[in-house]
C-alpha cells in the first residue's frame with residue numbers, strides 16, 4: 001500500500017446498522033440504519049438528544065454489542081461475522097473504550113487498572129509506560145490509590161489512561177470529559193488531539209458538550225437512531241445551534 005493510500009484509509013465503516021432491544025411488544029430501535037465512515041487519524045464527536053442512540057452506536061461499532069442487522073468493518077475486518085474469541089482479541093489489541101461509568105476494577109490500584117489491558121493482551125508490562133500514561137493525565141500522585149479513594153474526575157482520567165496505554169488503532173470514548181472540571185477537560189482534550197495527530201489513531205467520542213465537540217474534526221448528529229446531520233470543522237456556536245435545532 002502506498003503512503004497516500006495509508007493516509008486516507010478508513011478505520012471504521014458502519015453499513016445499514018440496526019440495533020433493536022426488547023421483545024415484540026416493547027421493541028426499541030436504538031439504531032435505525034446508520035451509515036458512517038471514520039477515517040484513520042480522525043476525531044469524530046457523536047451528539048444528539050438523550051436516547052438518540054449515541055451509546056448504542058459506540059458499543060456496536062466497538063464490537064461490545066452485536067447489531068441486529070448491518071455490518072461493522074474495522075479496516076478490512078468484518079466484526080459482524082467474527083466469533084466471540086476473535087472479537088475479544090480485537091478489543092484487546094486494536095480497540096480502546098472509555099466507558100461512561102469508567103468500569104474500573106475496585107480491588108486494583110490506579111496503576112494496576114491501567115496495566116490490566118496490557119496484561120490481558122499478553123504484553124510484557126512496562127510499569128514506566130503505565131506511570132507515564134497516568135502522569136500525562138495529572139495523576140502522578142495517585143498511582144497507588146484505589147478507585148474508591150479517587151474523585152469521579154480522577155477515576156475518569158484513570159479510565160482514559162487505561163484506554164490509551166495500549167495505543168489502540170481506534171479509541172471509543174463515551175463522555176470522556178463528563179466528570180472533569182474545565183481545566184482537567186482541556187488537558188484531556190489536548191492529549192486526545194495529540195494522540196490523533198501524532199500517531200494517527202482514530203477517536204470516536206460521544207459528548208453532550210458543544211465546547212468538547214468543537215475539539216473534534218467533525219460532528220455527527222443522531223436523532224431517533226438515525227444520522228440527521230454532519231458538521232466538519234465544528235465551532236462551539238455551530239454545534240450548539242445544530243443541537244438546539246434537534247432538541248427543539
Ligand SMILES: Nc1ncnc2c1ncn2[C@@H]1O[C@H](COP(=O)(O)OP(=O)(O)OP(=O)(O)O)[C@@H](O)[C@H]1O
Nearest residue numbers: 021022028030048049050051052053054055056057
Ligand atoms: N440494554 C437496553 N435494553 C433496552 N433498551 C435499551 C438498552 N440500551 C439502550 N436502550 C434504548 O435504546 C435507545 C438509545 O439508547 P442510548 O443509550 O444509545 O442513547 P443515548 O443517545 O446514548 O442516550 P443518553 O444521551 O441519555 O446517554 C433508548 O431509547 C434506550 O432506552
